[in-house]
Amino acid sequence: MSNGLVQIASKTITSNTASFYFTGLTEDCVYLLNFQGVQMENQNADIYIRGGNSGTEDTTAQYQYGVVSYYSPGSINNGATGQTGWIINFVNAHANGNGFNGWALLYDWYPATARPGMLHASANLYTGGGGVYGSRGGSQFFNDISWSEVHLGFGGNIASGEIGLYKYV
Amino acid sequence: MSWRYIHSQEWSNVAAVDVTDVFTTDFKTYRIMAQDDDGFGLGYIKFIDSNGSVITDDDYKYSSKTLSPTGTSGNANNTGNNYGIKVIERPTSTTKGSLLNMWVYNPTDPNGVTTCTFESTVNASSTAHRARIGVGLLPMRNVVTGFRIDTVTGGNTTGKLKLYGLAYKDLS
16 A cells, blocks of 8 residues: 655746646545646736546536635735636736746546536735735536546646656556 | 655754755755644744754745635735744633644756645644645745744744655656
């Protein structure tokens, strides 16, 4: 019996990338997506996370999220149902070392008797106001379904960063 | 395994705990799990630079929510201070233990900012306990190699911590 966290995939980005996906979410366990120094090409480019199978992302309008967006002058409660993807961060993280960092735990992506969900937290320098900006919350997909892939897309290109996929074993 | 144990430390009846020379270029993601057994509880996080000096510039920023079982909650934010990132919401009575779970990112990159996400809870002797969830950062482009845990002003802490690093490999 083993215990711990095992990395199963990675994406090291060094040039503008609009989207990509990881495969291999084929066990009934919790997966960790970890974001290190992710810099966007432009300001205010959100990150969208979707499930998928066979290379196709699921864009069914059944994504829900309850998120608090944190920034130093205050915080904002954000929630939505009937969305075509989860938003992990209302990113204001671009260039000059102001990338964002954070984690997301993916759970119940397998098997199809449950509804996939996500718990996440992230932070970055808020270049617009000089404070910290973050996103924390929980999300679910409002259908019973099984996904073996996690698709990441962006409101704009991601310019650089490291994103790792891990599973708890 | 991807979480790598780095460091553990225990302390007794002190006002501040310095954890030095633990952040390296081996990792960009760290996880601190610190608990206070008794006393005034864990209070603030400051970072320590590569010279071993505690960074006290007026540049720490945080945004958080305070949570209480009595229904009292609110926002606790700061756009720039020298006392650090406030990670604990202290109750109004004597504390009886606290736990901090904190992820620290990018501390050793001289061209990037150090960010963190955290959640904490603190027990109380005669009032409701408190919790705090938030994010923080130090925007100065220091090479950060350690951190200080300061207690709430005027109090001491007895506790311990463990520090882990998350390994990242390019598997492509």
